Amino acid sequence: MPAQRAVPDVLVVGAGIAGLVCALDLTRAGLRVAVLESSDGVGGRMRSDRYDGFTIDRGFQVFNTAYPQVRRRLSLPALRLRPFIRGVLMHTGHGRLRLADPTRDPRRAAALIPGRTASARDLLALARLGAADALLPARRLKTAPEGTTRAALSAAGFTDAFTDTFFRPFLAGVFLEDELATSSRVFHLVWRSMLRGTLCLPDEGIGAVPRRLADTLPPGTVRLGHPVARLTEGGVLTADGRELPARAVVVATDPATAGYLLPGLPVPPGRTVTTYYHAAERSPVSEPVLLTDTRLRILNTCVLSDAVPGYAPPGTALVATSVLGPDHPGRASDLLPVLAEIYGTDTTRWDPVTTREVSGALPAMPPPQPLSRPSPADIGRHRYVCGDHRATGSVQGAMASGTRAAREVLRDLTRTDR
Numbered sequence: 001m002p003a004q005r006a007v008p009d010v011l012v013v014g015a016g017i018a019g020l021v022c023a024l025d026l027t028r029a030g031l032r033v034a035v036l037e038s039s040d041g042v043g044g045r046m047r048s049d050r051y052d053g054f055t056i057d058r059g060f061q062v063f064n065t066a067y068p069q070v071r072r073r074l075s076l077p078a079l080r081l082r083p084f085i086r087g088v089l090m091h092t093g094h095g096r097l098r099l100a101d102p103t104r105d106p107r108r109a110a111a112l113i114p115g116r117t118a119s120a121r122d123l124l125a126l127a128r129l130g131a132a133d134a135l136l137p138a139r140r141l142k143t144a145p146e147g148t149t150r151a152a153l154s155a156a157g158f159t160d161a162f163t164d165t166f167f168r169p170f171l172a173g174v175f176l177e178d179e180l181a182t183s184s185r186v187f188h189l190v191w192r193s194m195l196r197g198t199l200c201l202p203d204e205g206i207g208a209v210p211r212r213l214a215d216t217l218p219p220g221t222v223r224l225g226h227p228v229a230r231l232t233e234g235g236v237l238t239a240d241g242r243e244l245p246a247r248a249v250v251v252a253t254d255p256a257t258a259g260y261l262l263p264g265l266p267v268p269p270g271r272t273v274t275t276y277y278h279a280a281e282r283s284p285v286s287e288p289v290l291l292t293d294t295r296l297r298i299l300n301t302c303v304l305s306d307a308v309p310g311y312a313p314p315g316t317a318l319v320a321t322s323v324l325g326p327d328h329p330g331r332a333s334d335l336l337p338v339l340a341e342i343y344g345t346d347t348t349r350w351d352p353v354t355t356r357e358v359s360g361a362l363p364a365m366p367p368p369q370p371l372s373r374p375s376p377a378d379i380g381r382h383r384y385v386c387g388d389h390r391a392t393g394s395v396q397g398a399m400a401s402g403t404r405a406a407r408e409v410l411r412d413l414t415r416t417d418r
Contacts, residue, residue, distance in 0.1 A: 007032070007245055007246070008033055008034040008244075009026075009032045009033065009246060009247050009248065010023075010031055010032070010247065010249070010409055011035075011036060011246040011249045012026075012033060012034070012250045013228050013249065014035075014036075014037065014038075014251065015037035015041075015043070015252075016042075016046065016210070016387065017044065017046055018398040019035055019250070019252030020210055021069070021213065021398070021399045021402030021403055021406075022252060022406045024406075025402070025406035029406075029410055031410075031413070034221060034244070035217070035221055035222045036228055036238070037223065037224050037225075038226065038227035038239075039225075041207070042222060043210035044210070045361060046058070046206055047206070047210070048206055049207075051353065052354075053312070053313040054318055055204070055205040055308070055311040055312075055318075056277060057206045058358055059275045059322065059358040060173075060300065060320045063079070063199070063201060064197045064199055064394075064396075065081065065200060066198075067394070069395075073213065073399065074213070081202055081203075082200055082201055082203065082307045083307070084201075084289065084290065084302070086101045086198065086199075087100030088170055089285070089291045090169065090170075090291075090292050090294060091292065091293045091294065091341070091342045092165060093294065093295075099117055119161075121158075122157075122158055124157070125157035129156050130191075133188050133192040134195040134196055138189065141188040141189055141192060142371055144185060145184075146185050146367045147183075147184050148181050148182070148366070149171065149175075149181070149182045149183070149186075150163065150180035152184035163180070165294055167180065168180055168294075169296060169300075171187070173290075173292065175190075175271075175362065175393075176324060177324075177364070178296050183367040184367065185369060186365050189392065190394065193394075193396070200307075201307050201308050202308075203308060203310060204310075205311070228261065231249055231251075231262070231383065234246075235249065236249060247382060248409050248413060251386075252385075254270075254389075255267035255268065255270055255360055255363065256270070256360060264378070265385060266376075267363075267389060268365070268389055269363070270359065270363055270389075271324075271363070271364060272358065273299065273323070273324060273325075273358050274322065274323050274327045274331070274358070275321065275322045275356045275358075276320070276321045276331070276355050277319070277320055277352070277356075278318075278321070278336075278339070278352055279312065279317070279318060280347070280349075280350045281316070281349065283303045283306050283317040284317075284344070285303055288302070288303070288306040290302050298321055298322065298342075299323060299324060300321075301319065301321040301342060301343075302320060303317050303320075304318045304319070305318045319350070326357055327357045332352045336350060362388075363389040365392065371392055372397075372400065373391070374408065375408055382412060384409055386402045388401065
């Protein structure tokens with residue numbers, strides 16, 4: 001994209017979701033903004049690549065239609081969203097169990113007969129949890145007593161057996177930790193969003209979301225291939241030695257880069273996840289559903305092309321399987337016997353397509369967990385920070401953080417102009 005010629009009022013470092021939202025609000029307020037992105041595309045970790053005819057997201061991701069910021073800022077019909085089945089298939093030592101929402105799919109109600117998937121106690125606790133989290137005002141959930149997710153599930157009346165069969169494997173894929181140690185407030189807010197929305201994927205891959213945001217910015221706002229080496233007193237110094245001036249700088253990068261550019265900024269530790277993509281001749285399940293494993297050998301697995309056929313070439317199925325931690329040689333092949341067991345099919349002819357390791361894919365969120373963090377006052381005059389690590393690690397959190405940073409910039413620059 002061509003660079004803006006006028007000196008910008010604000011430089012936003014990073015074209016992820018938070019940075020794009022911040023830039024949108026600032027430009028709509030009449031400020032000149034330049035977004036400096038080190039890579040060759042927008043989205044940060046929320047990107048999609050075309051690879052040998054497949055659509056490959058940067059790790060397994062889904063799009064939740066319930067997030068308020070999403071509904072405010074994006075045209076959902078324009079994304080051509082394809083939904084996943086509202087439920088999960090759980091691979092256990094006693095076979096496969098299905099847990100589905102009968103309010104969305106009455107045909108699945110038989111799976112909720114007490115004793116088949118869960119006890120009467122657990123089904124009652126699940127109904128009560130769903131009613132409370134879906135119907136209570138969000139502010140009530142944000143200010144509720146805080147503990148770990150496991151403690152919250154126990155207090156809600158769930159048995160340890162059901163927690164370890166359903167919640168622990170399922171939420172491991174949501175929070176990228178398998179001990180249910182995430183803040184209970186974060187859990188309730190995420191659970192609320194799942195109950196109120198639909199998990200989907202855009203036809204063009206998850207990267208369509210940041211591209212839609214970037215397309216609404218004035219031409220030339222986003223400058224790709226512009227890594228920033230450090231902040232200066234009057235702007236930023238790029239990696240090629242150019243100093244770019246601006247009245248304010250917003251750091252909208254990953255936590256590690258934010259901590260480097262803003263020394264002293266407290267950043268949470270990040271969770272690493274690796275997603276392995278395999279090509280199969282046909283889908284082993286023929287439905288867009290998430291599968292989990294009670295032995296926690298994987299976080300989750302699904303056939304992406306069952307949700308979005310365009311993710312794979314005709315006559316091929318694309319299977320995505322996510323595992324905690326970094327990649328290591330041979331792991332993609334080592335997963336095949338596990339996937340054969342989980343899917344109940346022969347996987348010896350499945351071909352590895354590619355692997356995506358995402359370092360710092362999600363911030364750790366143990367209690368006590370602030371649900372939003374303003375830019376610290378001591379990071380410097382007209383210096384701001386935003387990103388999902390400043391909130392709840394979700395798309396909603398990233399967008400809300402970008403919105404808040406824009407408000408901070410506008411407040412301070414308005415005071416300066418007086």
